[in-house]
Amino acid sequence: MMSKAVISEIHRRIAEAFNVFDNESSKSVDVREVGTIIRSLGCFPSEAELHEMIAEVEEEEPTGYIRFEKFLPAMTKVLMERKFRPIPKDVLIQAFEVLDQEKKGYLEAEELKKYMTQEGEPFSQDEVEEMLSAALDNKENVIFYKDLVSKMTFEDL
Amino acid sequence: MRAALLIQRWYRQYVARLEMRRRCTWHIFQSIEYAGEQDQIKLYNFFGYLMDHFTPANRNLISHIFRENEICRDIEWERYFCYKNIEVPELYSGPHLSFPLTVSNVADLVEAFKNKQQLHTRYVLQLLLESWKLLRMLPNINQVSTCQTKEITICGDLHGHLEDLLLVFYKNGMPSVEKSYVFNGDFVDRGKDSIEILLILFAFMLLYPNNVHLNRGNHEDYIVNLRYGFTKEVLGKYRLHGKKILKLLQKIFSWLPLATVIDQKVLILHGGISDTTDLNIIAQADRHKYVSTLRPPKRRWVASGGNSTAGRHKVNGRMDNSLQRHCSLAYNSPLRSRYNFQSRSMQNFSSKVNLAVEEELKEQRRMAGLSQSYHDLRSSLSSDSDSDNYETYEDDSNEWKQVIIVDMLWSDPMPQDGCIPNEVRGGGCYWGPDVTEKVLRRHNLQLLIRSHECKQEGYEFCHNRKVLTIFSASNYYEVGSNRGAYIRLGPDLVPHFIQYQANRSTRELTLRQRYRGTFSLRALREQLFAHKSDLLYAFQDYDTDNTGWISLKHWATAVEAVLRLGLPWRVLRSQLVTTTQDGMLDYQGWLRELPITEPKTESLLETMYKQRSNLETIFRIIDSDHSGLISFEEFRQTWKLLSSHLKMEISDEAILDMAVSIDFNKDGSIDINEFMEAFRLVDRTMNLPSEPNHTKTDE
Numbered sequence: 001m002m003s004k005a006v007i008s009e010i011h012r013r014i015a016e017a018f019n020v021f022d023n024e025s026s027k028s029v030d031v032r033e034v035g036t037i038i039r040s041l042g043c044f045p046s047e048a049e050l051h052e053m054i055a056e057v058e059e060e061e062p063t064g065y066i067r068f069e070k071f072l073p074a075m076t077k078v079l080m081e082r083k084f085r086p087i088p089k090d091v092l093i094q095a096f097e098v099l100d101q102e103k104k105g106y107l108e109a110e111e112l113k114k115y116m117t118q119e120g121e122p123f124s125q126d127e128v129e130e131m132l133s134a135a136l137d138n139k140e141n142v143i144f145y146k147d148l149v150s151k152m153t154f155e156d157l
Numbered sequence: 158m159r160a161a162l163l164i165q166r167w168y169r170q171y172v173a174r175l176e177m178r179r180r181c182t183w184h185i186f187q188s189i190e191y192a193g194e195q196d197q198i199k200l201y202n203f204f205g206y207l208m209d210h211f212t213p214a215n216r217n218l219i220s221h222i223f224r225e226n227e228i229c230r231d232i233e234w235e236r237y238f239c240y241k242n243i244e245v246p247e248l249y250s251g252p253h254l255s256f257p258l259t260v261s262n263v264a265d266l267v268e269a270f271k272n273k274q275q276l277h278t279r280y281v282l283q284l285l286l287e288s289w290k291l292l293r294m295l296p297n298i299n300q301v302s303t304c305q306t307k308e309i310t311i312c313g314d315l316h317g318h319l320e321d322l323l324l325v326f327y328k329n330g331m332p333s334v335e336k337s338y339v340f341n342g343d344f345v346d347r348g349k350d351s352i353e354i355l356l357i358l359f360a361f362m363l364l365y366p367n368n369v370h371l372n373r374g375n376h377e378d379y380i381v382n383l384r385y386g387f388t389k390e391v392l393g394k395y396r397l398h399g400k401k402i403l404k405l406l407q408k409i410f411s412w413l414p415l416a417t418v419i420d421q422k423v424l425i426l427h428g429g430i431s432d433t434t435d436l437n438i439i440a441q442a443d444r445h446k447y448v449s450t451l452r453p454p455k456r457r458w459v460a461s462g463g464n465s466t467a468g469r470h471k472v473n474g475r476m477d478n479s480l481q482r483h484c485s486l487a488y489n490s491p492l493r494s495r496y497n498f499q500s501r502s503m504q505n506f507s508s509k510v511n512l513a514v515e516e517e518l519k520e521q522r523r524m525a526g527l528s529q530s531y532h533d534l535r536s537s538l539s540s541d542s543d544s545d546n547y548e549t550y551e552d553d554s555n556e557w558k559q560v561i562i563v564d565m566l567w568s569d570p571m572p573q574d575g576c577i578p579n580e581v582r583g584g585g586c587y588w589g590p591d592v593t594e595k596v597l598r599r600h601n602l603q604l605l606i607r608s609h610e611c612k613q614e615g616y617e618f619c620h621n622r623k624v625l626t627i628f629s630a631s632n633y634y635e636v637g638s639n640r641g642a643y644i645r646l647g648p649d650l651v652p653h654f655i656q657y658q659a660n661r662s663t664r665e666l667t668l669r670q671r672y673r674g675t676f677s678l679r680a681l682r683e684q685l686f687a688h689k690s691d692l693l694y695a696f697q698d699y700d701t702d703n704t705g706w707i708s709l710k711h712w713a714t715a716v717e718a719v720l721r722l723g724l725p726w727r728v729l730r731s732q733l734v735t736t737t738q739d740g741m742l743d744y745q746g747w748l749r750e751l752p753i754t755e756p757k758t759e760s761l762l763e764t765m766y767k768q769r770s771n772l773e774t775i776f777r778i779i780d781s782d783h784s785g786l787i788s789f790e791e792f793r794q795t796w797k798l799l800s801s802h803l804k805m806e807i808s809d810e811a812i813l814d815m816a817v818s819i820d821f822n823k824d825g826s827i828d829i830n831e832f833m834e835a836f837r838l839v840d841r842t843m844n845l846p847s848e849p850n851h852t853k854t855d856e
Contacts, residue, residue: 009710016725020180024572039173040728046166087167098160120161131168152171154731 007076014075017041018068028065031058038075043084047121053078089149096145106142181728183613185681186634188722238405240282243398254280256287263360267331270353271323278398281356285405288359291366292412297444298436299370299417301337303648309337309419311644313608313616313627314374317348317390320659321631321641322357328655329643332361332369339417341608341627342374342427342566346385348630352394355406373413373444374427374608375566375584379403380449384774392783400783411445415565418602423650425606429568429624430596431586432576433561442558450563450584569610570619570626590620597623604650615642615656631658678732684720685733686751691719696744706741709734786826 017037021029029037034057035050045053057070078084099115100107109132116123116131123131134152135143245253251274252265266276276284303309310329315322332338340358345351362369375381382388382403391406392399416426416439424436567585571577574589593605605624611633617626631641642656685692695715699707707715712734713726734742776795780787 005710012710012713013727016727017177020177020184020725020728026572035169036173036176039170040177044166044170046162047169086170087163092163092167095160095163098158099164115158115161116165119158120163120165123165127169127172130172152168154171154174 007080010076010079011072013041014072014079015068018071022068027068029068029071031062031064031066034066034071037071038078038084041075041079042086043078044086045084049084089153092149093146096149100145105146106137106140106144108142109136112143177728178732181725183634183638184724185678185722185729186638187611188724238282238286238401240279240286243279243282245277245279249277250274251276252280254284256283258284258287258360258364260364263357263364264331266360267323267326267357270319270350270357275394276353276356278395278402281352281395281402282398282405284356284359284363285402285409287363289405289409289412291363292409292414293445295412295414297415297440297442299339299372299414300421301339301370301417301419303420303646303650305337305367307647309339309646311339311341311425311606311627311646313341313629313641313643314343314611314633315340315348315354316343316376316630316633317345317351317354317387318630318632318641318659319348319350319353321629321657322354324631324641324657324659325629325643328657329645332365334365334368337368337370339370339419339425340372341417341425341606342372342413343376343608344371344374345387346376346382347633349386349390351387351390352402370417371413372417372425372427373410373415373566375450377410377413378449379407379410380774383777388777403783407448408445411448413444415439415444415562419646420648420650422602423604423606423646424597424600424602426565427607428564428566428585428609429570429588429607430592430605431561431564431568431588432592432595433564434596435561436600438558439561439565442562444562447559447562450559450566567609570607570624572619590623593620593623604652606644606652611639612642613639615640616644616654625652681724681729681733682751684722685716688719689748689751692716693745693748695719696748700744705743705745706738707744709737709740709742712742712744786828788826792827 017040018029021033021037031054034054035045038045038050038053053074054066057066057074059065059067059070096107097103099111112135113128113132116128117125132143135148137144137147252262252269254262254266254276269276301309310325312322312325330336338361344354344358348354358369358371362371376385376387379388388403391403395402416424416436418424418436564585567579567582569579569582569585569587570593571587571589574591576586576588576592579585579587597603597605603623606627607624608627608629610626610628611630612626612628615628615631618624619626625644627642627644628639629641629643631639633639640656640658642654645653645655647653692715695718696707696712697703699711699715709727709730713730716726717724734747736743736746776787776792777783
């Protein structure tokens with residue numbers, strides 16, 4: 001049973017994150033930013049889950065904008081039910097190890113690119129390029145995924 | 158495959174977090190920037206306060222600050238600015254200019270600046286003098302037509318970013334009889350090549366006076382320059398003659414036109430409009446009287462002299478609604494009745510006053526080292542103290558014009574209808590779509606182009622696409638913060654945008670480097686430190702059992718209540734608060750980790766730190782000979798006045814102690830730079846992680 005204080009704090013967190021993208025103080029944001037907002041609140045939805053949620057909060061006739069009125073209750077529910085939980089570090093590393101079939105401890109750029117653009121919910125060209133530019137070890141031209149996971153984890157929330 | 162999906166989910170989350178941080182960084186910079194501008198107005202209020210509390214002891218200080226040499230005629234100024242005695246040494250390897258300027262002169266100039274050379278003082282003064290002569294002949298509002306040159310290019314704020322100006326020239330071509338340009342103000346401050354930008358713009362203006370148009374921005378103002386870096390830049394680059402150059406620029410800035418109109422349909426000005434904007438009134442104003450938009454018009458000060466009754470002469474205005482909002486911003490207690498009393502009393506004691514005033518002015522003249530005919534002075538004075546009614550009307554209408562001009566240079570658009578004081582900047586107003594509608598219709602215009610606000614994409618429409626903001630300084634807050642843009646306008650008056658970003662290497666920075674947002678965080682920590690005592694009180698309020706711990710929720714609420722920057726503190730929390738236990742924070746420990754220096758006398762230093770921008774500005778004004786040094790006494794007076802204005806109790810010994818400890822050289826004078834260094838101020842625009850890569854190819 002959540003106390004009022006806890007809920008109001010959750011509401012404030014959601015409002016803050018929402019307002020960062022509400023440029024015209026119109027209490028609505030571009031639908032393309034909603035994923036960023038949800039994720040910045042500590043959730044790890046898949047693309048499918050994200051689309052589902054957007055469909056829930058969209059207008060009857062989609063306008064391209066999501067209103068705070070609809071977003072707040074849906075997002076509050078997500079946070080209270082702890083949906084879309086973070087992926088623990090070790091699980092993530094295991095995922096990399098599955099891809100690293102030869103157990104080298106690293107992945108070649110081409111390998112990672114192939115998996116990311118062909119499997120799961122594929123990355124776009126831009127997405128994979130950006131990931132590689134951040135992930136690639138300059139000297140050896142491979143991705144040391146254990147280091148990568150450490151580097152790209154926000155130790156908060 | 159499940160593994161791939163997991164990785165993708167995780168990575169997308171990471172990118173989203175970075176994006177959120179990037180957006181927050183933007184908000185942080187903006188709010189701190191505007192809070193700084195507010196400070197400027199508070200400083201102005203402080204000067205007003207000084208004038209109110211005008212006593213013989215303060216007189217020197219105030220006369221320093223407001224010393225006006227404007228009584229002189231232009232001819233005498235031209236003598237003062239004479240460059241002819243300045244020799245150009247053989248060793249000088251920079252560009253040589255001949256007048257009238259030729260195309261190759263100007264091309265050489267641009268090339269030289271590209272190669273980081275500096276123009277010799279002699280040529281600087283010559284160029285500026287010629288520019289001044291030209292500007293004095295221009296109307297307040299430039300009228301431009303697309304019949305002559307098919308297309309016009311419009312640039313927004315440049316703020317000393319030379320590489321952006323060069324990029325624009327590279328992509329768009331340099332100004333010529335075939336290529337017209339409008340530069341919409343804010344050429345200087347913040348960036349490090351403000352003087353070079355000015356020289357290039359003036360050179361082109363002299364070369365193609367019908368094709369290059371400059372509008373004044375709110376940064377074309379010597380008081381603003383004292384704070385935001387231009388003064389420092391010029392004094393640093395021109396050690397011998399910097400002072401002269403700055404004085405000449407002061408005049409030049411006041412002669413810059415206020416707006417440009419294209420085909421009588423498109424209005425271009427720097428800040429914006431308000432419900433008072435009337436182009437017909439603007440066209441008739443004496444624009445050069447408004448040397449700084451942050452000061453009352455000059456006539457006041459000339460009349461007030463050294464006598465105590467005259468000294469309390471104050472600016473006031475009609476108590477219209479619109480003026481009232483400006484009065485409340487600018488001064489705290491102007492009253493019409495008080496004004497009437499002043500001018501009446503001046504008439505009654507006119508002979509006594511005139512004598513005292515004359516003495517004072519003689520003294521000022523002597524100090525300024527200028528000769529001035531007594532007769533001229535007397536006549537300008539007597540016209541002031543003559544007919545009461547005439548003076549009231551004249552001064553009121555000057556007031557009115559100043560309001561309109563301040564609005565033109567400082568205002569920002571807002572989404573809601575109406576017109577309210579711009580409390581964020583502390584000057585000008587916020588105007589809504591209804592005001593846009595009204596003003597455009599009044600003058601039969603179809604579009605308003607303005608600048609003044611940094612936009613991530615370099616440009617932005619609002620008010621139903623009737624208002625267009627254009628900003629030409631890329632990477633304004635920090636590397637990677639925003640693009641710059643310029644507009645091309647043809648006879649169809651449909652704007653076309655070209656965007657760019659100087660410093661291509663932002664592309665190659667890794668995600669994490671790019672979005673680290675270290676500069677904004679540092680700026681934010683500075684703000685937090687400056688409010689340490691207030692924060693402590695606020696935290697203690699929540700810590701009713703005196704445990705030393707508060708919840709993160711209370712942390713966020715308290716910080717917002719104290720700082721009032723309107724920032725998303727819960728989003729930023731993870732970057733500002735790194736050590737928590739079970740959602741609780743040891744607030745005293747956190748506060749201890751904030752500061753940059755060890756405060757000796759806590760509240761005194763803290764207040765100084767908070768006021769450091771204001772202090773630096775005041776010091777630079779006091780340091781009228783730009784030597785970089787001020788005396789103990791000046792320091793003491795300033796600090797005493799500022800603290801009484803802030804309603805703080807400060808003993809003389811405390812001030813003296815402080816002054817002694819700051820006098821690193823132990824020679825009885827305080828070096829301003831060392832003083833500011835004591836707070837380890839880092840000019841964040843100077844502190845880039847890597848040297849920018851000046852490629853000029855298309856992005």
